[in-house]
Amino acid sequence: MGKVKHLNPVLSSSNKKMIETQKRKVRSDKLHDIKVPVDESVDMVLRKESRRYWNGSKTAFGTEILLFGLTQVLVYPDVNYTDQPYTVHCKVDHDTYQKIGDYADVWKCSIRKAAHRIFVEAYKKKQLGGVTDGEI
Template structure:
């Protein structure tokens, strides 16, 4: 019988760091949130951004939530397919629109129908809703 455990022939019942590292681990897949939203950056002019911020302030909302609300309302309307093309200019001044997956799918379908990018599609809808909201309901 050896007093030094290093020379004993019995196996250690407790796993060591070396034996733990040797066991292959399968990485767990992270769950995807069901309410995950897609963020779309929409370029707007300075005048449009001021209008969005002003109207959002009147409703005690942020510019992002107000822009999102406008696009969501437009997706509910029946005359959305008949929107005319508007000139698109990338101004490097953006407003964010955060849409749920089903609304984003609707935008993608519209973008395919109109043969434009998703960003241009949301821009067209947002400009239409701003013109409709500024001229009609809010002022």
């Protein structure tokens, strides 16, 4: 009686080779997305300014404000953090994400709250839309 012949030899378990799953490499230029809550008036200003200077990309403009806050602003006073229906996405590299994480550790809050705190102060320093001391 020897070998058993299957109708479809591809489906026979004896001929199958075990396929090992390979781990995917993480891209070195991967960006982290941080959603910063803003109120309606700030959202309107960001939309107008982004159309004027960034060809309509509110994300690129919000990222620029956050990076300005990290590099140019030295003091970040405590701000009221409330979740808003409007958000601006900030896409930062891994080193910048780690820097925001370091601030979050010092302030004992989440990375999103730390990014909000930095964003608010940077927005005030840039003086966009004529807002100086308004809540964001």
